[in-house]
Amino acid sequence: xxxxxxxxxxxxxxxxxxxxxxxxxxxxxxxxxxxxxxxxxxxxxxxxxxxxxxxxxxxxxxxxxxxxxxxxxxxxxxxxxxxxxxxxxxxxxxxxxxxxxxxxxxxxxxxxxxxxxxxxxxxxxxxxxxxxxxxxxxxxxxxxxxxxxxxxxxxxxxxxxxxxxxxxxxxxxxxxxxxxxxxxxxxxxxxxxxxxxxxxxxxxxxxxxxx
Numbered sequence: 001x002x003x004x005x006x007x008x009x010x011x012x013x014x015x016x017x018x019x020x021x022x023x024x025x026x027x028x029x030x031x032x033x034x035x036x037x038x039x040x041x042x043x044x045x046x047x048x049x050x051x052x053x054x055x056x057x058x059x060x061x062x063x064x065x066x067x068x069x070x071x072x073x074x075x076x077x078x079x080x081x082x083x084x085x086x087x088x089x090x091x092x093x094x095x096x097x098x099x100x101x102x103x104x105x106x107x108x109x110x111x112x113x114x115x116x117x118x119x120x121x122x123x124x125x126x127x128x129x130x131x132x133x134x135x136x137x138x139x140x141x142x143x144x145x146x147x148x149x150x151x152x153x154x155x156x157x158x159x160x161x162x163x164x165x166x167x168x169x170x171x172x173x174x175x176x177x178x179x180x181x182x183x184x185x186x187x188x189x190x191x192x193x194x195x196x197x198x199x200x201x202x203x204x205x206x207x208x209x210x211x
Contacts, residue, residue: 001041001042001138002041002139002140002141002142003041003042003134003139003141004033004036004039004040004142004143005045005142005144005145005156006033006037006045006046006090006100006146007146007147007152008048008081008106008146008147008148009033009045010047010048010081010087010088010089010090010147011027011090011091012048012085012087013081013147013148013176015027016087017087020080020087023177026147026148029145029146029147029174029175029176032145032200033094033146033174036143036171038201039143039204039208040143043095043101044101044102045095045102046104046105046117046146046152046156047088047090047103047105047106048080048081048106048152049088049105050080050081050107051109054107054110055110055111056070057079058078059078060078061078063076064078070111071123072112072121072122072123073107073112073122075113083108104117104128106128115151116152116155116156116159117130117156118130118159118160119159131163134164139164140166142160142169143171143204144168144170144171145171145174148177149176149178149186149187150182150183153177153186154186157190157195158189167196168196169195169196169207170190170196170197171198171200171201171204172187172197172199173200173201
């Protein structure tokens with residue numbers, strides 16, 4: 001059973017929202033996400049879903065990644081993906097939320113700012129239900145793409161690799177990251193943990209056919 005996951009493919013992480021957390025090319029991944037989904041039996045959506053009262057908020061970009069002292073929101077971030085805003089929306093030409101087979105909304109509570117889609121908390125004690133849903137569905141292959149490579153994609157992939165007996169494929173063409181050095185480190189970390197890194201959805205299809 002093949003499952004495709006769109007990780008945080010939201011406008012907040014693209015140049016469409018220059019005052020939030022714009023990732024260069026973040027708005028260019030839709031075709032690849034849709035292409036990888038065509039290879040799957042099920043499609044999952046994850047979204048950052050934040051409160052204007054979040055305790056990790058900062059006013060200046062220079063303050064990003066400074067420590068907060070919060071156990072489940074350790075770093076500061078500028079306002080992004082606030083529920084109901086333009087940045088909260090999925091990228092154009094992705095399915096409506098109700099058209100996905102499973103959805104995860106992350107970071108709703110003001111004291112929480114998880115990166116991975118499998119747990120509500122950084123300490124990984126409170127499950128979002130994604131691993132359990134994948135297990136019940138009998139997932140054998142999981143294809144991952146989304147935003148951003150060096151944070152939410154990486155964390156989700158590592159959680160998935162620890163969470164079940166399935167192969168995890170990461171579609172590079174369906175991902176964009178924040179900074180070159182942390183993106184490179186993320187690819188290395190995911191590969192070292194056992195992720196299968198492939199160039200694009202065509203390469204994913206070829207891999208699946210050969211497997």
